[in-house]
Amino acid sequence: NFYKHHLPFELTNAQKRVLKEIRSDLGSHAQMNRLLQGDVGSGKTIVALMSVLMALDNGYQACLMAPTEILSVQHYNGLVELCKDLKIRIKTLTGSSKTLERKEIHNLLENGELDLLIGTHALLEDKVKFKNLGLAIIDEQHRFGVKQRSKLWKKGPSIILENGEQSAPIPPHILVMTATPIPRTLAMSIYGDLDISIIDELPPGRQAIKTVHRYDNNRLKVFRFIRDEIAKGRQVYIVYPLIQESAQIDYKDLMDGYESIAREFPKPKYQISIVHGQMKPADKDFEMQRFAKGETQIMVATTVIEVGVNVPNASVMIIESAERFGLSQLHQLRGRVGRGAEQSYCILMTGHKLSENSKTRIQTMCQTNDGFEIAEVDLKLRGPGDIMGTQQSGVLNLRIADVVKDSNILQHARYWAKQVLTKDSSLSHPENAVILNTYRQMAKFKNIWNYIS
Known part of the structure; x- marks a missing residue:
């Protein structure tokens, strides 16, 4: 019904294929454990929504868990908009939800009146009890620990056994979504117990992002390019690295960069937002929202925007000291632009001294937009243990075999x-x-x- 009457656009063939795989899982008698991989902007959210609708059609509830508040609110707003003509009750639960709101959500969940709950790890609290949870969707799951994820398994319904006792909770179907493509070779060993679905096609009308490498001494040309894009009504991200080990110096670089940009792009003609890790969450949100609403044309930030707000009007991503970022980070950052119909650009700024590895990373970014290709290069450069971060790498302690x-x-x-x-x-x-x-x-x-x- 939703597909025929309410879907505002045509699904890509890849989305249709993935939905078929999910439908056959939900129809089987086994619990679904599926990893949905799709590059930034490939349309995972709509697949998630249609999976939720399958669960609701069968009388179950569903939940969607995202790693940050910004992301869960974005999912919430997007899904509420898509479901506005359907009789579905959707709520959001995050760390900053008020006590009264929480109580209402807990009650609605337990008596089955709430269909879909979207939120952060607040969903894992013991107080959050579903009447009949059939599907749990986890977004960007590498940001959740194993222990946290296992809590979701216990949120499913129990049944009354023949002897009158209650069974252990039946785990819900699990759909894990990630925009960080994991090399297929690695996915198999880390997610050996998950079936893998891949959306490898961008929605029509999206243009591939053009990526170029520029040295620091070309900065004036880059500034001119920024002016031209802003004159067309576009917005620009300028991102600085911030790494724990050198936080003091990095913070100074960010502030120096901000000042030089403020000089080049003076008020009142230009408005600039700044977002970094030392700001209070409320201030970060305020600046992000200003940028999202188009009140500022330039967003100067550290990598806090890797996973974050959707601003279709932003068409330029400038990454400072690009040689200091890992490949997957560069790819994630580039994915912040190219969300509208306009041509988007990613400019990688570096000094002239580059190690061989840095050169390979920069070249790879300029040559391809394919997240899987990038992930394979990343795997060769860094080895398997490092790719998934500490909490995930233990699975790979193979004594003889080499994952690659x-x-x-x-x-x-x-x-x-x-x-x-x-x-x-x-x-x-x-x-x-x-x-x-x-x-x-x-x-x-x-x-x-x-x-x-």
């Missing part, structure tokens, strides 16, 4: 492991005794729950 070089063997092994478990899920057949024994030995030393997706 031995990906074919790993795929083969995974295929056969699945075959074995399909025929003998408890490993009780005599021919699987060796596997069972090895598994038990491993389980003694490992907390198996580490592998909750």
Whole structure:
């Protein structure tokens, strides 16, 4: 019904394919555990919404959990707009929700009147109890710890058993969304227990972002380009690195940069927003909102905008000291522009002294917009343990195999492991005794729950 009457645009073939995969999961008798990978701007949110509608059609509730308040409010506003003609109750719950609001949400959830709850890790609190949670969607899940994610599993409904006792909670279907493409080779080992869906097609009308590399001594030309774009009514991001180890110096660079931009782009003709990690959350939000509403033309920021506000009118991303950013960070930042119909640009500013690795990163960014290609280069440059950050890398402590070089063997092994478990899920057949024994030995030393997706 929504698809035929309320969808404001045509879905891409990739979105249709992914929705088919999700529908077949929800229709099977097993719990869905699916990773949805799609580059920035590929339309994951609409897929999430249509998955939610499938759950609601079957009498279940759904929740969507995002890592930051800004992001969850953005999801909330976007989905409320898309659902305005449907009779669906949607609420948002974050750390700053007022007590009265919380109580109302808790009541509506428990008596089943609330269909969809969107929020931050506030959703994981023990007080948040669903009457009938059927689908949980996690956005940018690498920002949540394993323990946090496992809490969602316990939010599903219980059933009354034949002996009159209550069963353990039935885990909801889980859909994990990420815009940080994980190399396929790596995804298989880190998310071995997830099925993977990929949206590898951008919505029509989106133009590929043009990425160029400029040295610091070309700065005046870059400023001229900014003026021309602002004259066309566009907005500009200028991003500075901020890394813990050199926070003092980085902060000074940001402030120096801000001052030189303020001199080049004087008030009242130009308005500039500034956002950095040392500001209070409310002040950050205020500046972000000013920029989103078009009240300021230039946003000077540290990487706090990696995952954040959607400003379709912003068409230029300038990254200062680009050699100090990792590839996935550069790609995420570039994804902040190119969200409207206009041609967008990403300009990577560096000094002349560049290491070989830095050169490779900059070249890769200029050559491709494909997040998967970028992720593969990143994997070769940094090795697997580092890519997923500390909390995720433990899965990769393989003694002999190499995730990159031995990906074919790993795929083969995974295929056969699945075959074995399909025929003998408890490993009780005599021919699987060796596997069972090895598994038990491993389980003694490992907390198996580490592998909750």
